[in-house]
Amino acid sequence: MTLTEGRVAQLRQDFPILQTEVHGHPLVYLDSGATAQRPAPVLDAERDFLEQHNSAVHRGAHTLAGLSTLDFEDARETVARFVGADSDEISWASNATDALNTVAIALAKANAAGSASGRMRIGPGDEILVTEAEHHANLVPWQELAALTGATLRWVEVDDAGLWGIDDMREKLTDRTRVVAFAHVSNVTGMIAPVEEVVKAARSVGALVVLDACQAVPHRAVDFHALGVDAAAFSGHKMLGPNGIGVLYLAREFGRELPPARTGGSMITTVTMERSEYLDPPQRFEAGTQPVPQAVGLAAAVRYLESIGMNAVEAHERQLAERLVSGLESIDGIRVVGPAAGVDRSGLASFIVDGVHAHDVGQLLDVQGIAVRVGHHCAQPLHRRFGVAATTRASAYVHTTEAEIDRLLEAVAGVRGYFGVDA
Amino acid sequence: MSDPLAGLYQELILEHSKRRDGEGLIEAFDAERFDRNPTCGDEIRLRIRVDDAGVITGLGWEGQGCSISQASASVLAGLAPGLTRVDLEGRIEAFRELMRSRGGGVGDPEVLEDAVAFAGVSKFPMRVKCAMLSWTALEGCLAQLR
Ligand SMILES: Cc1ncc(COP(=O)(O)O)c(C=O)c1O
Numbered sequence: 001m002t003l004t005e006g007r008v009a010q011l012r013q014d015f016p017i018l019q020t021e022v023h024g025h026p027l028v029y030l031d032s033g034a035t036a037q038r039p040a041p042v043l044d045a046e047r048d049f050l051e052q053h054n055s056a057v058h059r060g061a062h063t064l065a066g067l068s069t070l071d072f073e074d075a076r077e078t079v080a081r082f083v084g085a086d087s088d089e090i091s092w093a094s095n096a097t098d099a100l101n102t103v104a105i106a107l108a109k110a111n112a113a114g115s116a117s118g119r120m121r122i123g124p125g126d127e128i129l130v131t132e133a134e135h136h137a138n139l140v141p142w143q144e145l146a147a148l149t150g151a152t153l154r155w156v157e158v159d160d161a162g163l164w165g166i167d168d169m170r171e172k173l174t175d176r177t178r179v180v181a182f183a184h185v186s187n188v189t190g191m192i193a194p195v196e197e198v199v200k201a202a203r204s205v206g207a208l209v210v211l212d213a214c215q216a217v218p219h220r221a222v223d224f225h226a227l228g229v230d231a232a233a234f235s236g237h238k239m240l241g242p243n244g245i246g247v248l249y250l251a252r253e254f255g256r257e258l259p260p261a262r263t264g265g266s267m268i269t270t271v272t273m274e275r276s277e278y279l280d281p282p283q284r285f286e287a288g289t290q291p292v293p294q295a296v297g298l299a300a301a302v303r304y305l306e307s308i309g310m311n312a313v314e315a316h317e318r319q320l321a322e323r324l325v326s327g328l329e330s331i332d333g334i335r336v337v338g339p340a341a342g343v344d345r346s347g348l349a350s351f352i353v354d355g356v357h358a359h360d361v362g363q364l365l366d367v368q369g370i371a372v373r374v375g376h377h378c379a380q381p382l383h384r385r386f387g388v389a390a391t392t393r394a395s396a397y398v399h400t401t402e403a404e405i406d407r408l409l410e411a412v413a414g415v416r417g418y419f420g421v422d423a
Numbered sequence: 424m425s426d427p428l429a430g431l432y433q434e435l436i437l438e439h440s441k442r443r444d445g446e447g448l449i450e451a452f453d454a455e456r457f458d459r460n461p462t463c464g465d466e467i468r469l470r471i472r473v474d475d476a477g478v479i480t481g482l483g484w485e486g487q488g489c490s491i492s493q494a495s496a497s498v499l500a501g502l503a504p505g506l507t508r509v510d511l512e513g514r515i516e517a518f519r520e521l522m523r524s525r526g527g528g529v530g531d532p533e534v535l536e537d538a539v540a541f542a543g544v545s546k547f548p549m550r551v552k553c554a555m556l557s558w559t560a561l562e563g564c565l566a567q568l569r
Contacts, residue, residue, distance in 0.1 A: 023427060357489035359463055359553065360432075367427045376464050389464030389487060419490065420437065 002315035003308070003398070011308070012399045014039035025369025028404045033187055033215065033348050033395030034373050035237045038301070042240055045300030046293050057292055058266065058283075072292050075299035076282070079247060082302045083213075083232075084223030089255060091248045091285035092295060096214045097137040099233035099248035100181075102285060103210055104141035105261035107179070108148040119206055120257055121178070124150035128179045129172055129207070131156040131164055132385060133186050136378040138212040142181055151178065162189040162337045162382055166197040177207040184216035184232075188379050188393065189338030190321065190345035192216075199228040208254065214238060217247075218397075219317055219346055221310035230254040236294060240397075241301035245294035248285060255281035262287040305398075313398055317347025320396040320405055324349045327409040333416050337386060348395035350377070353412070355421035358390035364418055365392075368411050430526075430543030431550065432490065439537070440490035445500020449483035454564035460552055465492045469560040473568060477507045482561075489553050491544060496557035498537045508565050515562050522551045 003011075012018050017037045020027050029037060049071060055064035057072045073087070080090045093099035110116040111123065122128070128142050132155050146153040154177075156168045173180070180202045184193055195211065202209045211232040216222050218239035224232055231254060236245040250258060260267055260278055264287040269277045278284045305313065326341040328334050333354035339345040353361050362374035373393040376383045383389060394408055416422040452470035459466040465488030472481035482503045484496050503511055514534055521528045521535065526546035530539035544554045 357465075359465075359489035359491075359550070363431065363547070363550070364428065375462060380464070383464070389466070419432075420441075 001309070001312050002319055003312050005401070008316070008399060008401055011039075012401075014041065014304075015399055016040065016043075018399060022369040022371070023367050028370040028407050030394040030396065030400065030404070030408060031371045031373050032218075032397035032400075033238070033393060035243075036218065036240050036397055037399070038240055038242070038297075039304055041304050042242070042297050042300045046242060046297035049293050049296040054293065057290065068292060071296050072290070075295040078299040078302050079295075082306065083217060083234075083247075083249065084225045084227075085249050086252065088280070088282055089224075089249055089252055091250065091255075091282040092290050093233070093246040093248045093285075094244055094291070095237070095246035096212065096233040096235040097246070099246045100137055100210070100212065101141045102248055102261040103231050103233075103250075103258070104145040106258045106285075108145050109259050109261065110257075111149050118257075119178070119208055122149040122151050125176060126151040126178045127154050127174060127176045128152070128181070129154050129156070129169075129177050130180075131169075131182050132158045133162055133164065133189065133191070133379065133382045134181070134183060135187055135212065135214070136380070137214075138181055138183060138210075139381070142179070145179075156182075158382065158385055160386075161339070162186070162386065163191050163339065166194045166201070169198055170201050173201055173205050173207070175205050177202070177205050179208045179210060181210040181212065183212040183214070184222070185213075185219065185346045186338070187215045187348075188350050188377050188382055188391070190348045190350075191338055192344055192346065195227045195229065203228075213249075215346060215348075218305075220314040224249050224251070236298040236301065239298075239301055240304055241298035242291075242294040245291045245298050247298075250281055250285070252281075255284075258285075260284050260287065264288050266290070308398055316398065317396050317400075318344070320400055320402065321345050321347045321349065323402060323405050324394060324396070324408070327405065328412065331409070331413050333422065334412065337391065347397070347400070348393060350391040350393040351412075352386065352388055352391055353415050356415055356419045358388075358392045360419060361392045361412070361415050364415055365408070365411050368407075370408055370411055372408070431547055433540040433543060435537060435540040436494040437490060439494035439497040442497055443493060444497040445482055445484055446497070447483050448485050449481045452481070452483075454567040456560045456563035456567075458556060458560040458563065460488070460492075460556055463489070463553070465489060465553060465556055467492070467496060467557050467560050469496070469557060469564060471503070471561070471564045473508065477509070477568075479503050479506055479508070479511065484557065484560075486557075488556065489550075491541075491550055491553040492556045495538075495541065495554045498540070499557050499561060502536050502538060503561065508568055512562070512565055515558050515565075518558055519555065521545060522554055 053067040057069040211229040217234040232249040237243045358374040467486035469484040521530045
């Protein structure tokens with residue numbers, strides 16, 4: 001089951017920005033992987049909330065406070081259901097980066113006084129395991145945690161295409177591994193990680209599993225309970241939702257063990273001058289005033305995606321990815337990284353144009369109205385592995401058409417000629 | 424169709440991006456600077472040699488990046504040798520001013536020579552830092568000689 005051409009055309013009507021022109025061409029937006037565009041129902045939901053219910057949540061006795069609190073907690077329930085979690089396992093963050101930092105900082109705090117025990121304990125000689133393909137958001141916080149606890153950061157190496165497999169992961173897992181952190185879907189290669197197998201292997205050595213679900217939740221059905229991860233993170237702005245909101249999933253048991261990374265108002269029970277007691281999750285991880293309108297907008301984005309159906313979203317993008325990858329591979333001087341044509345991948349492709357820097361590629365596409373991402377996509381180690389400083393990435397979403405992929409392919413085919421590097 | 428990128432990718436720029444004048448590090452040098460553009464990963468290592476009178480007698484660079492950044496280093500390698508530190512600092516400032524002109528400046532060919540070809544880059548705010556990379560690296564080298 002995928003999306004028919006008619007259905008995509010209908011969806012496109014919901015995205016005001018897709019009606020705009022760039023350099024005199026209809027915009028071809030192939031940068032949803034960086035930030036997605038917002039459909040009218042999401043924009044409307046946020047505006048309606050602000051016009052009708054806006055006020056501080058979980059405090060005050062007035063009518064609006066009650067209405068906004070209901071909206072806020074409804075949003076949490078909506079998001080929880082969408083990712084196979086319970087409401088108390090969903091805390092708001094400002095984005096995925098913030099959510100991942102929350103886990104790393106909280107673990108550092110838990111170990112600071114030397115008081116952590118069981119699977120929370122991380123110390124000298126212990127290991128934190130990541131992969132070479134990680135986004136900096138899921139790498140740098142773990143470098144910090146390693147430095148703060150005396151643990152060693154280790155990583156699974158990728159092959160020439162930027163891929164790794166469960167066997168590579170098993171090889172690096174030891175009985176000293178305390179945390180395994182990796183992306184469900186790579187933002188550069190589009191590779192889908194074998195999450196359940198990693199969880200099983202990590203469990204067998206008693207390690208916590210932290211999933212960067214930033215590129216997964218927007219594009220496929222994800223069920224955190226079924227996957228069995230201990231923590232996961234994703235961002236609202238990549239799933240048709242607002243900026244300034246992200247989600248931290250903490251499996252109930254882990255969330256209850258974890259101390260707060262940030263403290264202050266709204267996350268305490270009793271405060272004296274000497275000490276404070278904290279609320280249970282999810283409020284424990286929500287210090288200070290929360291992004292309430294954004295939560296409402298994110299819930300609207302979830303409902304919008306649910307109305308399309310995540311299996312249909314995935315199938316649509318899978319089809320587009322196939323067209324994209326096989327089309328790019330048939331152009332002389334183009335190297336696509338990530339899974340080969342025919343192998344499952346997310347709806348994106350990053351590629352290298354022989355003899356032309358990615359910035360120049362992006363510029364030539366932009367002038368034809370095509371928006372792609374160029375650079376290292378916050379994954380410098382992976383690009384170092386590819387032997388280039390930057391790649392060009394095209395990423396699709398629900399509103400992307402085959403005709404748009406074809407326009408990209410045609411434009412890419414002209415790049416080497418323009419810069420005079422074709423053989 | 425007229426080429427809407429003609430302002431950005433002047434013939435001279437595309438030519439310099441392939442010619443890469445001054446590429447290769449000089450062995451004997453008085454100042455060296457490595458600069459990196461963190462957003463795009465473009466990088467340059469630049470070395471200069473100066474005589475007792477403060478005149479630049481040699482410049483060599485090594486780097487990788489987009490056509491704009493590479494062409495800019497190539498043009499600079501043609502401009503700098505034979506100039507004094509003070510003179511060159513003035514020209515770097517003139518180039519920076521041109522890059523900040525948002526498409527309004529044309530640049531003085533007496534001062535900037537081939538570098539006036541970059542005037543069109545100032546219309547593309549995302550690319551100004553590419554054009555500036557080698558110039559700020561050179562500026563860093565000159566500061567070491569003060
Ligand atoms: C795989 C992955 N992880 C983490 C992030 C960070 O997301 P944000 O910048 O919204 O925190 C991104 C976004 O670029 C991503 O693609």
